[in-house]
Amino acid sequence: xxxxxxxxxxxxxxxxxxxxxxxxxxxxxxxxxxxxxxxxxxxxxxxxxxxxxxxxxxxxxxxxxxxxxxxxxxxxxxxxxxxxxxxxxxxxxxxxxxxx
Numbered sequence: 001x002x003x004x005x006x007x008x009x010x011x012x013x014x015x016x017x018x019x020x021x022x023x024x025x026x027x028x029x030x031x032x033x034x035x036x037x038x039x040x041x042x043x044x045x046x047x048x049x050x051x052x053x054x055x056x057x058x059x060x061x062x063x064x065x066x067x068x069x070x071x072x073x074x075x076x077x078x079x080x081x082x083x084x085x086x087x088x089x090x091x092x093x094x095x096x097x098x099x100x
Contacts, residue, residue, distance in 0.1 A: 002014060002051065003079045004051055005051060005053070005079075005081070005085075006052070007048075007084065007093045007094065008085075008093045009081045009082045009084050011080070012028075012097055013028060014076070015031060015047075019031070023076050024075045024097060025072045026097065027039075027069040027071075027072070028097065029044050032064050034047045034048070035059070037064035037065065037067075039067055039068065039069045041066040042062075042064075043060065043061070043062035043063070043064065044094070044095070046059075049085070052085050053093075053094035054087060054092075054093065055091060055092050055095070057091065058090060
């Protein structure tokens with residue numbers, strides 16, 4: 001299990017294998033390479049610097065594979081937020097868990 005933060009430093013949740021989970025226990029996506037797709041196969045973002053989630057604007061509309069979300073897990077205590085991470089041009093922060 002690896003904790004993940006958005007580029008603006010907010011704790012999102014964690015990766016468990018290829019599955020992205022919110023700290024609240026919701027199955028948020030699947031990792032394919034470094035890219036993350038939602039249950040409908042829509043691009044949600046990607047992993048950079050091993051523990052940051054980011055969204056590439058040029059990949060909006062990309063489709064991957066669909067999957068059936070796993071049953072929710074019990075929530076875990078969120079990790080402390082981190083400092084902001086400078087985003088490259090053409091990128092924006094990953095959507096927060098409460099927007100899912």
